Amino acid sequence: MKVSIIGAGNVGATVAYTLLVKGGCDAISIIDTNQEKALGEAEDLSHGVSLSKSVEIRAQGYEGVRDADVIVVTAGRNRRPGETRLDLARANVGIMEDIVRCMQPHYQDAKVIMVSNPVDILTEVVFQRMGIAKERLIGSGTVLDSSRFRYLLGREFAIDPRNVHAYVIGEHGDSAVPVWSMASLGQIPVTQYAPAGRLPLGPGDRKRIQEAVQNAGKAVIQHKGATYYAIALSVCSILEAIAGNEHSVHTVSSHIDDFLGIPKVSLSLPAVIAREGIRELLPIQLDAQEQAGLRRSADTLKTLLAELGYLPEPHHQVGLDAAGEGTAHRHAGDPQVDVLEFQALV
Numbered sequence: 001m002k003v004s005i006i007g008a009g010n011v012g013a014t015v016a017y018t019l020l021v022k023g024g025c026d027a028i029s030i031i032d033t034n035q036e037k038a039l040g041e042a043e044d045l046s047h048g049v050s051l052s053k054s055v056e057i058r059a060q061g062y063e064g065v066r067d068a069d070v071i072v073v074t075a076g077r078n079r080r081p082g083e084t085r086l087d088l089a090r091a092n093v094g095i096m097e098d099i100v101r102c103m104q105p106h107y108q109d110a111k112v113i114m115v116s117n118p119v120d121i122l123t124e125v126v127f128q129r130m131g132i133a134k135e136r137l138i139g140s141g142t143v144l145d146s147s148r149f150r151y152l153l154g155r156e157f158a159i160d161p162r163n164v165h166a167y168v169i170g171e172h173g174d175s176a177v178p179v180w181s182m183a184s185l186g187q188i189p190v191t192q193y194a195p196a197g198r199l200p201l202g203p204g205d206r207k208r209i210q211e212a213v214q215n216a217g218k219a220v221i222q223h224k225g226a227t228y229y230a231i232a233l234s235v236c237s238i239l240e241a242i243a244g245n246e247h248s249v250h251t252v253s254s255h256i257d258d259f260l261g262i263p264k265v266s267l268s269l270p271a272v273i274a275r276e277g278i279r280e281l282l283p284i285q286l287d288a289q290e291q292a293g294l295r296r297s298a299d300t301l302k303t304l305l306a307e308l309g310y311l312p313e314p315h316h317q318v319g320l321d322a323a324g325e326g327t328a329h330r331h332a333g334d335p336q337v338d339v340l341e342f343q344a345l346v
């Protein structure tokens, strides 16, 4: 498998390093407008190949995406003093439009993993700009938030986070929704678990944990200026699911045609990831509060998209079938009608 990484900053370089250590790909190309940086990262990583896995690592131009199986987009910039969320989104949308323009002449059929922030907005922008089949376009979305949620629940009860199943869905941002109704430790619902000497989590505990998940990224940035290890592991978990045809579940961001009556926006839901990208969205059931939270999350994203000139009703390029007819991009798991819960796989 060849992975092309666009953006050789903290996140891009750490994804490359994590891939090198974990294995699972034969070639990595690193692409950055700062070619010196891309070259330096490729050289530094290559010098460790004899001590880790046999991987060809090169700095390339955009021609590097031509034979890629997966393209990981980590290019962008972080917020500058005095900038609003909209200012930053506008700057990174501009960068993403540039990247799509540069990539398109070389792009074949790779899966694309979006990481740059605001990740849901940029996933939607790339979807609308590239006309890529939506199952091949995967935003890292709330994979990292879900990992933080699982870690914090595991720590709360001194249980290995790998035995905690819990999702955060919606926007990768302030309106993200932790799905308490489905969270479990082993097979016990988290909300019912009461080990000796303590009561089940009450509303105050849940609020505390939810806020810790929400503020986790900000805390790391405050302490060290950027986050990159856990996001690199999150991206690598998606890459492994594709490379290994795992059919494993990750809360990735993808373009939703109509889910819970939420139309035409990219946000995170639990999705089954395999060789082809997103195989389907899982038919999870949410309680009324979680449904309302997901709608709020979608509204937040739609408002920002509209402010950026990407209307909720997307003007994306519709794929053409052999007869030249338009085909809508659709996940296998998208319900066709408004439903009050995630169900109806077709």
Ligand SMILES: NC(=O)c1ccc[n+]([C@@H]2O[C@H](COP(=O)([O-])OP(=O)(O)OC[C@H]3O[C@@H](n4cnc5c(N)ncnc54)[C@H](O)[C@@H]3O)[C@@H](O)[C@H]2O)c1
Binding pocket: 006, 007, 008, 009, 010, 011, 012, 031, 032, 033, 034, 037, 074, 075, 076, 077, 078, 092, 095, 098, 099, 115, 116, 117, 118, 119, 140, 141, 144, 172, 226, 227, 228, 231
């Ligand atoms: N989704 C998540 O959970 C998550 C987590 C952490 C960081 N991020 C995001 O990832 C992005 C990168 O973060 P970082 O810390 O690596 O930033 P960084 O500043 O260290 O690196 C960004 C890199 O992008 C490059 N770049 C800029 N424009 C480019 C273009 N047009 N083509 C190619 N390369 C270009 C820059 O030269 C730089 O090397 C940011 O948007 C950040 O917010 C997302």
